[in-house]
Amino acid sequence: MKTPFEKTDGRRASRPSFEPLATHELELADFFVRMAGILGVPRSVAEIYSLLYISIKPLDFDLIQGRLGMSKGSVSQGLKFLRDQGMILSVKEKGSRRELWHPTPSLATSLVSLLRSQVLPALEQSAPALQRVLDGVQSDNASPEVLERLARLKRWNSRALELFPLLLPPPTEA
Amino acid sequence: MKTPFEKTDGRRASRPSFEPLATHELELADFFVRMAGILGVPRSVAEIYSLLYISIKPLDFDLIQGRLGMSKGSVSQGLKFLRDQGMILSVKEKGSRRELWHPTPSLATSLVSLLRSQVLPALEQSAPALQRVLDGVQSDNASPEVLERLARLKRWNSRALELFPLLLPPPTEA
DNA sequence: ACGTACTTTCATTAATTTTTGAACCTACGC
DNA sequence: GCGTAGGTTCAAAAATTAATGAAAGTACGT
Structure with missing residues (x-):
């Protein structure tokens, strides 16, 4: 049996911990949330987009959920919205069924x-x-x-x- | 003493009755409500503007309240919003302190x-x-x-x- | 200068929107 | 083909936003 996220200290298998957002990440999120607000797009969606926007590599579902501290439902719906609007794309590493998300080139x-x-x-x-x-x-x-x-x-x-x-x-x- | 709105049956002075909105008035309101929605402007505000927009003469507070069937508070706040945005203007008939509202010329x-x-x-x-x-x-x-x-x-x-x-x-x- | 016609304020209530999370799919790696 | 990682759904809870109306101004006509 595999413990999905072993802590580095090896003591026990527990829910993974994610970096809280850094100052500049929060500030960018603020920006996107404000802009989204004008168009009536919910905050959670803007936060997801912001995180992908400032990220070097494509991010997976769990990391998004973890770093933003939001529910599975919100992440799923937020990604769906962004996907439907053509604002994000996904890639897959082979051998994994997990999708990795990144913003489309043209905002x-x-x-x-x-x-x-x-x-x-x-x-x-x-x-x-x-x-x-x-x-x-x-x-x-x-x-x-x-x-x-x-x-x-x-x-x-x-x-x-x-x-x-x-x-x-x-x-x-x- | 003057009863401001005598019912036609003459039985008693009571709250005045206002025409319900005609079909085309409702339809215009719909239009403005939808447009306002895009900008996050509440329905009540759009309804007020719509009524003024389709009206031949400037309208007073009570008539707006009566025909739209909304509360005093909403009418007051709605007019304030529209006034602050420069979307409506008021005139007064002399001898009355009542304000009569109409849309500004340029939408x-x-x-x-x-x-x-x-x-x-x-x-x-x-x-x-x-x-x-x-x-x-x-x-x-x-x-x-x-x-x-x-x-x-x-x-x-x-x-x-x-x-x-x-x-x-x-x-x-x- | 008074009284009240007219309007505004704002705490409360109602309506709407967003988020949550547990149950439920679904397809992929084995 | 099976078991489960990975994701979706959706009814219910939480949060936000809008509407209400009684009480409190305000200024105008007298």
């Missing part, structure tokens, strides 16, 4: 995909809705001012919808 | 101010933090790759910080 691309996934659906749903609002107002108590406001809103929405695919091409790259 | 300007208030503080705090992270990593276990990543991050941050005031001039206009 820019990642952020763009994140924005896209947040904003595009809202824009898309809005186009027909705004038209219906315009119709509703017209049959109602139409005032030139309000009509103009709403028309402008609709124009914006259309333009944004056209521009988006140009600025932020859908996932096609490594 | 573009408003949104920009909103973004500014969310993003700028984060960017500002980050600049020195990122420098400290770089220093920390250098003294630590410096790897060219990680250094490059962090340097790039810092460059981004600086550029964003420079660009922001150009794109989004601080509140100076009507």
Whole structure:
């Protein structure tokens, strides 16, 4: 029987201990947490990304969990989110089934995909809705001012919808 | 003595009744709520703005509260938020101390101010933090790759910080 | 200058979001 | 093929954020 993480003093098999985060690691995490907050991404996800971002080598599940002191569930969900957004990639050492995670080369691309996934659906749903609002107002108590406001809103929405695919091409790259 | 809102049946002075929202009003509210959600602005605030946006004339506190069916506190805080962001303005009919609210002419300007208030503080705090992270990593276990990543991050941050005031001039206009 | 119409404040409650962890998969190395 | 390392799920708990409303200002019309 194998004790998975033998302490170096050899006294007893126990849960492995991980380095607590260093000052600069905490500070980078802060940065990512703040930025993520603006986009409504939970702190745990930002912390995971931050750790991978500042790490020399790809990191495995247990190390992430251990160093950040978070639950298995959070690590699993956080990695899933980052993976789905194309923000991280995994490699495997051969002979091990364990995945090792590292950030994708382009953070820019990642952020763009994140924005896209947040904003595009809202824009898309809005186009027909705004038209219906315009119709509703017209049959109602139409005032030139309000009509103009709403028309402008609709124009914006259309333009944004056209521009988006140009600025932020859908996932096609490594 | 004046009963401010006499019911039409004339039986008793009671709390006034307000029109429930029409379909197109609900739909516009939906739109604003969704957009606001992206920026982390609470639903109640978006609803208030939406109502003012689709209204022909400036609206008073009680009408907003009544038609949206929300508490005094929420209306007060919502109006405060929108006012602070420069998204709404008030007028007064003379002889009344009641404020009547309407959206500022430029929604573009408003949104920009909103973004500014969310993003700028984060960017500002980050600049020195990122420098400290770089220093920390250098003294630590410096790897060219990680250094490059962090340097790039810092460059981004600086550029964003420079660009922001150009794109989004601080509140100076009507 | 008073009284009250109108608004704000803020402690409490409600709603929502995030995290946890134990049970449950699943596929790989043996 | 079996046993388990490695990971996922998801219902429940914890944390965070938003809404409420009674009490407390404030300033305006008289």
